[in-house]
Amino acid sequence: MTSGPLRLGFPVKVLGNPALKSNDAxxxxxxxxxxxxxxxxxxxxDYLAKHEIGMYRMSSDLAPYATHPDMPQFHSMVNDCAADLAALGLRAREQGLRLSFHPSQFIVLNSPDPELVRKSVWDLTSQAEMLDLMELGPEAVLVVHVGGVYDDRIAARQRWIETWPTLPEPVRRRLVLENDDLRFSCADVLHIHEATGVRLIFDHQHFWCLNQEGLDLRETLERMLRTWPGDTRPKIHFSSPRTELRQLSRKNRKTGKTEIVNIAPVWTGHADFVQPFEFIAFMRIAQGLEFDVMVEAKAKDLALIRLRPDLVRYAPDVAARFGLFDAQQDALDGEEASLLVAGGE
Structure with missing residues (x-):
């Protein structure tokens, strides 16, 4: 098990410094x-080091068009950048930075269309190759969902299981499976784990959105964390649901006139920031368990930077697990103010 404080991370886009780009677009x-x-x-x-952020999800478009079937001129770019990847991987290791990919929703391993599965495997292979060339440890993973239901959830789940042994070894070694909020629950991914051994990612908001089996939170979290080998720290995803009222302009079908419509929140939507009391309650339920936390809030790094002083202020016991202490409060408050009030760097 990786030693040291638990880490907080965020995905892809840096909002605290809009000048930073996540990939060549x-x-x-x-x-x-x-x-x-x-x-x-x-x-x-550099930005992560400055703000002492120890985990980051890289863009799944890091290697543009590298697997586009009609653009072979881009297919060699990962191998062409082997030395560059190795150098950046060394820097990540020296910085203590945990990296990952979360391939797009177009990556589907349980599709009944073998061509879509083949293209998905190609994408995953390319991303696994980048992590290997960076010489990153087993904590650097590829996070995927089960995929589509295709009118038969059990059959769709079984197709994922049958695809697993056909995957290239680097993909199987890096792949982790996440419960989702609409189709495949924690019970579903635990079933797939039992059949394949794939490691699992626990997503807190998804657990509450889709738990038709009525599983217990702590017990389910423990079961999913145990799918990781003892020498590799698991990670989970955390976000708060968006709660605010939205007002949208829509055309009235009867009158043909545009009108303002009030829209209630959809609980699968992610909030801009993490509700600190919800996070604190979860971490206290998870007392004694070790895992890093990917913050999947819409405000990205700004949400992470806001969460840290909130933890110190409202829950020093939880803050300490992330290496945050009362003595740092002024510095954390100042960092939050500089990014949230002044609008970034």
């Missing part, structure tokens, strides 16, 4: 390249 005709993305990533590493 130029279109194909401009010849985007992984090497450019790695330069951007190095600048994000």
């Amino acid at each position: 130029r279109r194909a005709q401009s010849n985007p390249h992984l090497r450019v993305s790695l330069g951007y990533l190095a600048e994000i590493f």
Whole structure:
């Protein structure tokens, strides 16, 4: 098990410094390249170090068009950047930075369409290759969901199980499976784990949105954490549900006029920030368990930076688990103010 305080991380986009780019997003005709993305990533590493953030999810588009079937000119870019990946991986290890990928929703391993599965495996293989070339340990993972239901949830779940042994070894070694909020619950992914051995990611908000089996929170969390080997710290996802009223402009079908419509929140939606009391309550339920936390709030790094002083202020016992203490309160408050009030760096 990795020693030291638990880590907080955030995904992809840096809101605290809008000048930072997460990947080379130029279109194909401009010849985007992984090497450019790695330069951007190095600048994000500087930002993470400055703000003492120890976990980060890299963009799944880090290597643009690397697996596009109609653009073979981009297919060699990962191998072409082997030395660059190794250098950046060394820096991540020296910085104590935990990295991961969360491939897009278009990556589906349980599709009845074998061509979609083949393309998905190609994408996963490319991302696993990048993590391997960076020489990152087993904590650097590829997070995926089960996929579609296709009118038969049990059959769809079984197809994922049957796809598992066909995956390339680097993909199986890096792949972890997350419960989702609409289709496949913790019970579903635990069933898949029993059949395959794949490691599992516990998503707190998804657990509450989809738990038709009525599983107990602490017991389920423990079971999912145990799917990780003892020498690798698990990680989980945490977000708070969006609660605010939204007002949208819509055309009235009867009158043809545009009107303002009040829209209630959908509980699967993520809030901009983490509700600290919800997080504190969860961490106290999880007392004695070790895992890093990926903060999946809409405000990204700003949500993480806001959460830290909240923990010190309202729950010193929880704050201490993340290496945060009362003596740091003024510094944490100042960091929060500089990013949230002044609008970034």
